[in-house]
Amino acid sequence: MNHQRRTAIKLAATVCVPNLLMSTASARMPAYPGGVVTVVVPFGAGSSTDAFARILIADLNTRYPGKFIIENRPGAGATIGARTVANAAPDGRTLMYTTATPLSISPHVYQSVPYDPIKSFAPVAVTINLPTFLYTSKASGIQTLEELIEYLRRNPQDSSYSSYGKGSSSHIAGALFIKRIGADGVLHVPYNDVRALADLSAGRNTFQTDAWSPALPLVTSGKLIVLATLGRERMPWVPEVRTVASVIxxxxxxxxxxxxxxxxxxxxxxxxxxxxxIRITMAKDNIRKAALEQGFKPQNHFARKDIAPFVAADNARWKQYIELAGVEKQ
Incomplete structure (x- = not known):
């Protein structure tokens, strides 16, 4: 065997052996998702967050049957579920589907949270926007946002707004609204269950902010009136409903x-x-239709590199709002 041939054989061996090792390793490691992936929802079963998470997971499981399962871990402003995910092994086997609450809101309304809202999580995808609305009861006789503002300014001591607990997004929204219109003295009435809307419809409180789907039956029956939406733009299913920002x-x-x-x-x-x-799932007409039917607005797809800056900016926005609203830490 001449020198050139021996050199060629050695060179082939140096190339083939690593490739063979990589091929063998790949054969031993099934492609992700492989085993089961637990998606933690830090809110209760039946919540609007849980409902849309199950729509997404059901679609993922049409492509990866039985691989994705949901585990509800509610409590403490969604910080219990968030802590579970923050402390999990970073192997893709534990994920979190959540609203902005544990990342943008809870860190500013609790004395401390058991994770870093920015550093403890790797962003994967943003799916939907959850617009909220401002409601009053038909019994109040108030028909417009301007009428509500005038009433609250004239009668702060006789007025109240309900929420889903101290430090909740509905509490912050109500408190900031009161500050923005200069109606200090309106009573905050916190609830820990769905009785809040029932009491509002009965006229026991003056107004409340909430998502669309929980209030829809009471709006349809005529017991509640929608006065405004709390986001930056009107919603396509109720285009006649103005934004709070445009009025105040x-x-x-x-x-x-x-x-x-x-x-x-x-x-x-x-x-x-x-x-x-997630991009594939959210692009489907049936998924987008399901989102709209529940009062959600599908988000345009976020490149993964753009999500961390988006979350950081949202965290800063809520921090500012919470401070302006004067919501004390729990």
């Missing part, structure tokens, strides 16, 4: 988004895979 002519944007997150340190290839799968 001040910054006021209480909209909340939904998104999917993984523990910090999760491999980028897994994050990219999940981002693309």
């Amino acid at each position: 002519n001040k910054d006021y944007d209480m909209s909340i988004w939904h998104g999917l997150f993984a523990p910090s340190g999760t491999p980028p290839d897994i994050l990219d895979f999940l981002n693309e799968e």
Whole structure:
């Protein structure tokens, strides 16, 4: 065997052996998702967040049967579920589907949270915007937002607004609205269950902010009146309903988004895979229709690199609103 031939054989061996090892390793490691992936929802079963999470997961499971399952871990302003995910192994086996609450709101209304809202999570995807609305009861006789503002300014001691608890987004929205219109003295009435809307419809409180789907039956029956939407733009299913900001002519944007997150340190290839799968799901007409029917507005797809800056800006926005509203930390 001449020298040139021996050199060629050695060179082939140096190329083939690593390739063979990589091929063998790939054969031993099934492609993600492989096993089961637990998607933690830090809100209760039956909540609007849980409902849309199940729509997404059901669609993912049409492509990866039985691979994605939901686990509800509610409580403490969604911080219990968020802590579970923050402390999980960064292997793509534990994810979190959530609203902005544990990342943008809870860190500013609790004395401390058991995770870093920015550093503990790797963003995967943003899915929908959750617009909220301002409601009053038909029994109040108030027909427009201007009439509500005038009533609250004239009768602060006889007025109240309900919410889903101290430090909740509905509490912050109500408190900031009162500050923005200069009607200090209106009583905050916190609830811990769905009785809030029932009491509002009975006229026990003056107004409340809430999502569309929980209030829809009472709006349809004529017991509640929709006075305004709390986001930056009108919603397509009720285009006649104006924004609060356009009426009071001040910054006021209480909209909340939904998104999917993984523990910090999760491999980028897994994050990219999940981002693309969510993009495929959210592009489907039936998914977008389901979102609109529940009062959600589908978001335009976010490239993964754009999500972290979006979340950081949202965290800063809510921090400012909470301070302006004078909501004390719990």
